[in-house]
Amino acid sequence: MNAVSGAIAALFGPSRPNAHRRAYGPDLLRAAAILLVMAWHMPGPARPEPLAAIRPFGWLGVDVFFVLSGYLIGAQLLKGIAAGNGVEFKRFWASRALRILPAFLVVLALYFALPGFSDGKAIQPLWRFLTFTMNFGLDYRVTGAFTSAWSLCVEEHFYWLLPPLVLVLARFKGAGPALAVGAAVILGGMALRWGIWHGPAADPATRPADFLRLVYYPTWTRLDGLAMGVLLAAARVFRPAMVARFAPPWLTGPLGLVAAAGTVALCIRHADGVSLDLTGAVVVYPLACLASTLLLCALLDIEPALKRLPLAPVTVVAALAYSLYLVHKPVQHMLRERVGDGVLHGWTGLGLYLAADFAAALLLWLLVERPFLRLRDRVLRRPAPAVVEELKRAA
Secondary structure (H helix, E strand, O other), rough: OOHHHHHHHHHOOOOOOOOOOOOOOHHHHHHHHHHHHHHOOOOHHOOOOHHHHHHHHHHHHHHHHHHHHHHHHHHHHHHHOOOOOOOOOOHHHHHHHHHHHHHHHHHHHHHHHHOOOOOOOOOOHHHHHOOOOOOOOOOOOOOOHHHHHHHHHHHHHHHHHHHHHHHOOOOOOHHHHHHHHHHHHHHHHHHHHHHHHHHHHHOOOOOOHHHHHHOOOHHOOOOOOHHHHHHHHHHHOOOOHHHHOOOOOHHHOOOOHHHHHHHHHHHOOOOOOOOOOHHHHHHHHHHHHHHEEEHHHHHHHHHHHOOOOOOOOHHHHHHHHHHHHHHHHHHHHHHHHHHHHOOHHHHHHHHHHHHHHHHHHHHHHHHHHHHHHHHHHHHOOOHHHHOOOOOHHHO
């Protein structure tokens, strides 16, 4: 077991000996998030009964990713503010570019250059992907290939908007302005979704597609998780004693599970899970993100205990999460086209799909992700251990 753990650490751990190891708490949520997303996209014949029961909620994995991103990126920027270093825009954006763009551009090139590498019949114009605007007006019935890139668009918009916002809010004394902005984003999103649902999304005949186009994909309706993650980061950076006193893990953990159960209860009445009624459209996203935020807060506090558990395999899934997110849909589609549902059904099909997904993700990680992460470490290296630690965790 120690030999296996050592091999995993060597392959997926920090690229430099003095860098901080990956954190199990965020990795647990990251691994759960990507497995949920993969369950959501898994072809129907390869869904054993347990997976079929989970599948309607798989799309919620994206909201877990948003909370993690909000927390990790927020902590990175806010620790710089707390240390008196301000916000280094060029360094931050260069770090994000080296993290996100290489693997994304490689997979995007495969979609446009390699015949058969697809997961739909049509794809949006290349410039929409390169400008991260493909999530605006996205109709999966017309351009259904590589629609999973919608969440990367939301992330990119977040990367551009958060640093200047943090710099502006840092000029104020006290937490009031930051809390007001966070509340405005969350409550404003709820109000916006309420208003949109009463428009075209209220028509039962076209609701699934209109709901995704108007509510599910656009950036302005999906900021709940990012905002909650940043607020959690701010609380833990600037008010750690308050967090320890009023949000201990024995409280945040159970509350997070209760919020998760409430999310499931609101989603379970919908056949496909993702096209929600009015109450779901308004409440499900913030409730799901609150669950993830509370669970993340609890996991961060019990990190010392997690390190004593045999969770090395979680590191593998978490480290491959981004590559898995990019390749699992086209890989599953190509495998299904070539082998067929006659073989790819039940547990056998599930095993073959997962094997293909992880093999493709590992290849993308080894050839693209890891080299560019190491390049990022060399190019952006500096002696601030806290910043380096957060950069590694964000990876």
